[in-house]
Amino acid sequence: MSTLLIKNGRLIDPSRNIDTRQDLLIVGGRIADENTSAANIEIDESIDASGLIVCPGLIDCHVGFREPGCEEDETIETGAAAALAGGFTTVAALPDTFPVVDSRASAEFVVRQSERAARCRVVPLGAVTKAHQGEELAEIGQLIEGGAVGFSDGKRPISNPEIMRRALQYTSMWDRAILNHAQVPELVHGGTMHEGFQSTVLGLRGMPAAAEEIMVRRDIALAETTGGRVHLMSISSRRSVEEIRQALSRNIKVSADVSPHHLLLTDECMADYNTNFKVDPPIRTEEHRQALIEGLKDDTISCIASDHQPLSGEKKSLEIDHAPFGIAGLETLLPLCVKALIETQHLTWSQLIKKLTVGPATLLSLDSGTLRPEVVADVTIIDPDASWSIETDQFQSKSQNNPFDGLTVTGRVKFTIVDGEIRFRQDELS
Amino acid sequence: MVVPAETPASIKNWTRRHLLGLEKLNREEIEIILDYAAYFKTLQKTRSKLDHLSGVVVANLFFEPSTRTKTSFNLAAKRLSADTVDFTASGSSLSKGETFIDTALTIESMGVDLMVVRHSSPGAPELLSRHLKTGVLNAGDGTHEHPTQGLLDIFTMREKLGSLDGKTVTLVGDIKHSRVARSNIWGLTKLGAKVIVCGPPTLIPPEIERLGVKVVHRFDDVLAESDVINLLRVQFERQRGAFFPSIAEYAHLFGMNKKRLQRSKENVLILAPGPINRGVELTPDVADGKHSQILHQVTNGLFVRMACLHLLAQTQARETPVQ
Numbered sequence: 001m002s003t004l005l006i007k008n009g010r011l012i013d014p015s016r017n018i019d020t021r022q023d024l025l026i027v028g029g030r031i032a033d034e035n036t037s038a039a040n041i042e043i044d045e046s047i048d049a050s051g052l053i054v055c056p057g058l059i060d061c062h063v064g065f066r067e068p069g070c071e072e073d074e075t076i077e078t079g080a081a082a083a084l085a086g087g088f089t090t091v092a093a094l095p096d097t098f099p100v101v102d103s104r105a106s107a108e109f110v111v112r113q114s115e116r117a118a119r120c121r122v123v124p125l126g127a128v129t130k131a132h133q134g135e136e137l138a139e140i141g142q143l144i145e146g147g148a149v150g151f152s153d154g155k156r157p158i159s160n161p162e163i164m165r166r167a168l169q170y171t172s173m174w175d176r177a178i179l180n181h182a183q184v185p186e187l188v189h190g191g192t193m194h195e196g197f198q199s200t201v202l203g204l205r206g207m208p209a210a211a212e213e214i215m216v217r218r219d220i221a222l223a224e225t226t227g228g229r230v231h232l233m234s235i236s237s238r239r240s241v242e243e244i245r246q247a248l249s250r251n252i253k254v255s256a257d258v259s260p261h262h263l264l265l266t267d268e269c270m271a272d273y274n275t276n277f278k279v280d281p282p283i284r285t286e287e288h289r290q291a292l293i294e295g296l297k298d299d300t301i302s303c304i305a306s307d308h309q310p311l312s313g314e315k316k317s318l319e320i321d322h323a324p325f326g327i328a329g330l331e332t333l334l335p336l337c338v339k340a341l342i343e344t345q346h347l348t349w350s351q352l353i354k355k356l357t358v359g360p361a362t363l364l365s366l367d368s369g370t371l372r373p374e375v376v377a378d379v380t381i382i383d384p385d386a387s388w389s390i391e392t393d394q395f396q397s398k399s400q401n402n403p404f405d406g407l408t409v410t411g412r413v414k415f416t417i418v419d420g421e422i423r424f425r426q427d428e429l430s
Numbered sequence: 431m432v433v434p435a436e437t438p439a440s441i442k443n444w445t446r447r448h449l450l451g452l453e454k455l456n457r458e459e460i461e462i463i464l465d466y467a468a469y470f471k472t473l474q475k476t477r478s479k480l481d482h483l484s485g486v487v488v489a490n491l492f493f494e495p496s497t498r499t500k501t502s503f504n505l506a507a508k509r510l511s512a513d514t515v516d517f518t519a520s521g522s523s524l525s526k527g528e529t530f531i532d533t534a535l536t537i538e539s540m541g542v543d544l545m546v547v548r549h550s551s552p553g554a555p556e557l558l559s560r561h562l563k564t565g566v567l568n569a570g571d572g573t574h575e576h577p578t579q580g581l582l583d584i585f586t587m588r589e590k591l592g593s594l595d596g597k598t599v600t601l602v603g604d605i606k607h608s609r610v611a612r613s614n615i616w617g618l619t620k621l622g623a624k625v626i627v628c629g630p631p632t633l634i635p636p637e638i639e640r641l642g643v644k645v646v647h648r649f650d651d652v653l654a655e656s657d658v659i660n661l662l663r664v665q666f667e668r669q670r671g672a673f674f675p676s677i678a679e680y681a682h683l684f685g686m687n688k689k690r691l692q693r694s695k696e697n698v699l700i701l702a703p704g705p706i707n708r709g710v711e712l713t714p715d716v717a718d719g720k721h722s723q724i725l726h727q728v729t730n731g732l733f734v735r736m737a738c739l740h741l742l743a744q745t746q747a748r749e750t751p752v753q
Contacts, residue, residue: 196636197636197637197640199635199636200636200637200641201453201612201641202552202553202574203552203571203572203573203574203575203609203612204552204553204573204574205573206636272553272556273552273553273557314529317529317531318529318530319530319549319551319553319554319557320551320552320557321551321552321572322551
C-alpha cells in the first residue's frame with residue numbers, strides 16, 4: 001500500500017471543526033486510521049506543507065462540462081483538468097448537454113468519461129424533466145442507479161409549478177435534492193443584464209431581480225408542502241437571501257449557493273459591453289452583493305459554486321445581446337473567494353472551506369468533503385499567501401471566457417489529491 | 431444665433447477618434463460639433479461641393495435597415511468629397527456565419543478611414559471601436575444611443591431658441607426602447623436644459639430619474655411648461671408584446687393634436703425624429719403645421735453629420751502617420 005505524508009501544514013477540516021497544525025497521513029488511498037502513525041510505517045512520498053493549508057478536496061455542486069454535444073467548449077476531460085487546477089476533487093456536472101442527461105445510459109456515460117479522464121471525480125446531475133422540456137419527469141430512479149447525485153434542468157428553470165411539485169415529491173423517495181435555476185422565464189426573456197439604472201443607460205434589456213425572487217418563493221412553498229429538498233443555484237438577489245433565511249428558520253429543506261462573480265462585481269461591470277461579464281443570473285447592484293455576503297456569513301447560503309460555463313471564443317465575441325451567458329470559473333473560484341471573503345474578513349478560512357466541502361457534500365449526499373480517518377483521501381493543499389496573476393490563456397479549461405483575466409489575486413492551489421494520488425501540482429505547470 | 435463665418439477655432443479641443451454616444455461627450459465637445467454644423471450650414475448655402483474629406487474613405491455599415499440615416503450620412507460624406515462605400519447586412523451576424531467583427535475587419539482592410547455603424551445590438555459600435563483602427567461613428571445601436579440624431583435635434587432647438595440653458599424639453603412616448611431619447615437626454619442635460627420624459631410606465635425604463643430628468647405620465651400636465659416637445663416614434667419593432675392596449679389609446683393619451691397644441695406655449699417647437707406614424711404620435715395637421723420642425727431636423731441632420739465626419743477625420747489624420 002502506497003503512503004503519502006503531508007507534513008507541517010495547517011490542517012483545516014470543517015466537518016470536524018479542526019483548524020490546527022497537524023500532519024496528514026494517507027495510506028492506500030485513504031486517510032490513515034487513528035492507530036497508524038508515520039513513525040512506524042514506510043513513507044513513499046511526502047509533501048512539506050509548511051505555510052500551506054491542507055483541507056478536504058473541494059467540491060463544486062454545479063458545473064457545465066458541455067460533453068456530449070458542445071465539445072468545442074469543454075469536454076469532461078478538460079473540465080476535470082480545470083477542476084483539479086482549481087482545487088476541486090469532485091464536481092457535479094449539469095445535465096444540460098446534447099443530448100440531455102435524462103436516462104441511465106447518459107448518466108453512465110458521464111461516469112465513464114470521468115473514469116477515463118482519471119482526473120477529478122465528475123459525478124452526474126440528472127435531468128428533472130425529459131429533454132429539459134419541463135413537461136414530463138425524467139426517469140429519476142434509473143438516473144440514480146446510473147450515478148446521478150442530484151437533479152436539475154440546468155439553466156432552464158422548472159417553470160411549471162405542478163411539475164416542480166411532483167419532482168420534489170418523487171425525489172424525496174431517495175432524499176435527493178432538486179437544483180433549480182430560480183427564475184421566471186417570462187420576466188427575463190431577451191434580457192442581457194440586471195434591470196436597473198445601468199440597463200437603462202446601456203440600453204440593454206433587463207432581467208429584474210423579481211424574476212428570481214418570485215421563483216425562490218414558489219420553490220420554498222413547494223418544498224414546504226412536499227417535504228422535498230430544493231436547492232437554489234447561484235442566487236443573486238437580496239430578497240432571495242431573505243426568503244431562504246426565513247425558510248430555514250421554519251426548517252424547510254432549502255439550500256442555496258452563490259458564485260464568486262456575484263460576490264465581487266456590480267452591474268457597472270457591463271459598461272463597456274464586455275460579453276465575459278454576461279452571466280445568468282446577472283450581476284446586480286451593491287445592495288444585492290452585500291446581502292449575498294451576509295447570507296454566507298450567517299450560513300443562509302451553505303455552498304459556493306463556480307457555475308462554470310465554458311464557451312468557446314467565437315461564441316463570446318458576438319454582439320452582447322447575441323452572445324451566450326456564462327463564465328468559465330473553476331480555475332479562479334478560490335482566489336476570487338479569497339478576495340471577496342477572506343481579505344475583507346467576512347469569513348475565516350475554515351468557514352470558506354466549509355462552503356466548498358461540507359456544504360456541497362451535504363447537498364449531494366456525498367461521503368467526501370471530510371478528512372475523517374479511513375475516508376477516501378481527497379485532499380487540497382492551498383498556499384493562502386501566494387500572489388499571482390490570472391491568465392486565462394494558461395487555463396486547463398478549453399475555454400477562456402473569464403472576465404478576471406489580468407487580475408492580481410492571492411491564494412493558490414498547490415496540490416490536488418484524489419484517491420490518495422497527487423493529480424495536480426501547481427509547480428509542474430509553469 | 432451667431433453663425434460663425436470662419437472655421438470654428440475650437441477644433442484643437444476635439445481629440446476623439448470615435449463618436450459612440452453623447453454620454454461620453456462633455457458640453458464643450460457637443461458645442462464644437464454644433465458650431466461646425468452651423469459652419470457647414472452656412473457654407474452649403476451656395477450648394478457647392480466642399481473638399482474637407484477629399485481622399486477620405488467612409489464606409490457605411492448598416493446591419494439594420496435604415497433609409498433616412500443612411501442617405502443622410504452618404505450625402506454628408508459626398509458633400510465633403512469623401513469616397514463612400516456601403517455595406518448592408520440584415521439579421522444577426524450568426525445567420526451569416528461570419529461574426530460582425532470579422533465583417534468590419536474585412537471592410538477596414540479595404541482601406542477605410544471612417545466607419546458609420548448602425549446595428550440592432552447595443553454596444554456594437556463600441557465593440558468595433560476596440561477592434562478597429564478606423565474611426566467609428568455610431569449611427570444607432572439598438573436601444574442605446576443615436577448620437578447624430580440627438581445632435582440634430584439639439585441643433586434644431588438651439589437654432590430656434592438661441593440657447594438651451596433653462597429651457598424645458600419634453601420627450602414623449604416610448605422612452606424605454608428609444609436610443610433617440612437617451613442621446614437627447616445626455617446632450618440636453620449637458621447643455622443646461624430641463625428634460626421631462628413622458629409616457630406610460632410600461633415604456634419608462636427603471637431609475638431614469640437618475641439621469642437628471644423628471645418623469646411624468648400625463649402628457650396634458652406638462653404642455654404648458656414645455657418649450658420643445660419631441661415626439662418619439664413608437665418602436666413597434668423593438669417592443670416585445672403589448673406595452674399599451676391599443677394604438678388608439680396611445681394616440682388618445684400621448685398623441686400631439688390640435689387641442690393639445692392650443693394648450694401649449696405659443697412658440698412651442700414640435701420635433702419628431704421620424705419616420706413618423708401619422709395619426710399616432712401626432713396628427714397630420716400638427717406634423718405639417720407651423721410649429722413642426724420635422725423637415726428642418728432632416729435638413730440639419732446633413733450638417734450635423736458633415737460636422738461629425740469632419741471632426742473624426744481630423745483626429746484620424748492626426749493620429750495615423752502617413753505611410
